[in-house]
Amino acid sequence: MKLGARILKTGIAIILALFLSELLQLPNPVFAGIAAIFALQPTIYRSYLSIIEQIQGNSIGAFIAVIFVLLFGNDIFIIGLGAIILITINLKLRIENTIALSLVTLLAIMESPGDEFIQFALIRFSTIMLGVFSAFIINLVFLPPKYENKLYNRISNVTEDVTKWLRLTVRRASEHHTLKSDIEKMQDSISKLDMIYAMYKEERNYFKNNAVAKSRKLVIYRQMISTTKRALETLKKLHRFDNDMADITEEFQYTLQQQLDCLIHYHEHVMLKFIGKVRPQVSFEEGEVTLNRRELFQVFIQQQRQMDTDRDIEESMLPHTMQIVSAFMDYLEQVEHLDMLISSFQAYHKEDNEVTIEETAEN
Numbered sequence: 001m002k003l004g005a006r007i008l009k010t011g012i013a014i015i016l017a018l019f020l021s022e023l024l025q026l027p028n029p030v031f032a033g034i035a036a037i038f039a040l041q042p043t044i045y046r047s048y049l050s051i052i053e054q055i056q057g058n059s060i061g062a063f064i065a066v067i068f069v070l071l072f073g074n075d076i077f078i079i080g081l082g083a084i085i086l087i088t089i090n091l092k093l094r095i096e097n098t099i100a101l102s103l104v105t106l107l108a109i110m111e112s113p114g115d116e117f118i119q120f121a122l123i124r125f126s127t128i129m130l131g132v133f134s135a136f137i138i139n140l141v142f143l144p145p146k147y148e149n150k151l152y153n154r155i156s157n158v159t160e161d162v163t164k165w166l167r168l169t170v171r172r173a174s175e176h177h178t179l180k181s182d183i184e185k186m187q188d189s190i191s192k193l194d195m196i197y198a199m200y201k202e203e204r205n206y207f208k209n210n211a212v213a214k215s216r217k218l219v220i221y222r223q224m225i226s227t228t229k230r231a232l233e234t235l236k237k238l239h240r241f242d243n244d245m246a247d248i249t250e251e252f253q254y255t256l257q258q259q260l261d262c263l264i265h266y267h268e269h270v271m272l273k274f275i276g277k278v279r280p281q282v283s284f285e286e287g288e289v290t291l292n293r294r295e296l297f298q299v300f301i302q303q304q305r306q307m308d309t310d311r312d313i314e315e316s317m318l319p320h321t322m323q324i325v326s327a328f329m330d331y332l333e334q335v336e337h338l339d340m341l342i343s344s345f346q347a348y349h350k351e352d353n354e355v356t357i358e359e360t361a362e363n
Contacts, residue, residue, distance in 0.1 A: 006042065009138050013040055017134040026127045031108050035131025038101040040139060043147070045202045047139045050097070054132045057098025058105045061086050062125040065109035069117060074110045082106055104128065147200035148217070154196060155224045156271055158189045162231045163264045169238040170260045172245055179239055186232055193225050216348075220274070220341050227267065227334040234260075234327040241320040248321060255299045256324070263332055270339045274346075296325060 013036040021029030039054060041047040068074075068082045086106055090099050108124045165182060168174040201218055238245070245253065272278040 006040075009142055010037060010040055012142055013037075013131075013135045013138040016138060017131040020130055020134060021127060024130075026123060026130070028108075028124070028127065031104065031124065031127045032131035032134065034104055035101055035128040036135045036138075037131075038104075039132040039135035041135075043199050043202050044140055046199075047136045051132060051136050053095045053098045054101060055129070056093065057090055057095050057102040058125060058128055058132075060089055060093075061102035061105035062109055062121060064089075065106045066118065066121050069110055074112075079107065079110050082110065101128065101132075147196055147203060151193070151196045151200050151221055152224075152275070154189070154193055155221070155228060158186060158193065159228050159231065159267065159271060161186055161189075162228060162235055163267065166231065166235050166238070166260060166264060169235060169242070170245075170257050172242060174239075176239075176242065183232070183236060183239065190225070190229055190232065193228070197221055197225060213345075216341075216345050220338070220345060223334070223338045223341055224271070227331075227338050230327075230331045230334040231267065234324075234331045237324050237327040241324060244320045245324075252299055252321075255296065256328070259296050259328060263328065263335065266332075266339075267335045270335060270342060273339070274342045296328060 014033045017032035017036040018029050021032040026032070035054075039047070039050055041050050064082050064086050068078055072078045083103055083106060086102055087099055090096055090102060105125060105128050108128065109121045112120075161182070165174060165179060169179065200221065203214075245256075269278055
């Protein structure tokens with residue numbers, strides 16, 4: 001189990017909330033600690049939005065609690081009715097993320113009314129908001145999220161897994177059930193990439209020049225994810241039509257292997273090119289075969305003609321083989337587009353294209 005930054009920040013936010021509560025001599029500082037837990041967010045921008053929403057939600061909770069206690073008392077049925085109304089209002093205002101902490105505010109205020117109830121309510125509300133602000137401060141200054149590094153590293157890792165299986169599968173060296181299980185895992189990993197991309201997109205830049213570079217990086221990372229998805233789709237095609245691969249000619253099998261190897265090398269080169277680890281221009285070839293969609297298509301046409309003359313070959317094989325070749329070409333187009341985007345970015349943003357490959361803590 002890895003102790004990530006999110007875990008550390010949660011603990012430190014609780015410590016800060018409790019410390020400030022004791023420093024200000026607020027009663028029941030535990031409410032500040034609870035609020036800090038609910039308010040901690042994965043990005044600084046979400047923390048900012050959370051403060052705005054929590055102010056609204058907790059103000060509504062405190063207002064309902066005060067009105068209900070003054071009018072009806074604090075009977076358990078009154079508390080339940082207040083909770084229902086609070087949840088309904090938060091849902092209507094589309095601040096459902098604040099419901100949990102708003103309910104804590106309502107219960108904290110309604111649980112023990114006394115002679116100085118209004119003052120008591122203000123102290124409880126202030127204690128909870130102190131916890132919210134403590135979480136924001138910790139998220140802002142302590143181990144701020146670096147989603148760009150995390151995004152690139154995750155894309156690189158998933159791509160490595162996919163290309164590893166591609167090399168094995170095109171040579172019919174993969175185990176069917178193991179590959180099927182791993183395809184599901186890789187599909188799940190790619191879905192998580194979309195979540196990290198969304199968090200990186202939410203990160204705000206405070207300088208105009210950085211904002212322009214960030215917008216172009218967003219396009220590149222989106223294309224990186226699309227290219228990895230296309231690589232996985234190619235793997236799925238090879239896995240699905242594995243039996244058909246055994247019946248095509250050795251020449252065609254060899255061409256597919258060499259073309260795919262060239263394509264994988266191209267993809268890996270483009271990923272490393274983005275972080276400045278390789279030379280920008282290099283040729284891709286395997287033996288006597290060079291990455292060339294026209295050559296691949298010509299070999300496919302030859303295969304088609306041979307299938308037309310060989311009646312022992314199943315009619316379904318040609319459409320299946322065509323899907324494999326089409327997947328190769330789609331994959332190649334995605335890599336070429338990614339290469340073009342990176343080249344353009346590096347030509348205009350020479351000082352803003354550094355991405356450090358490092359193990360970043362989980363946020």
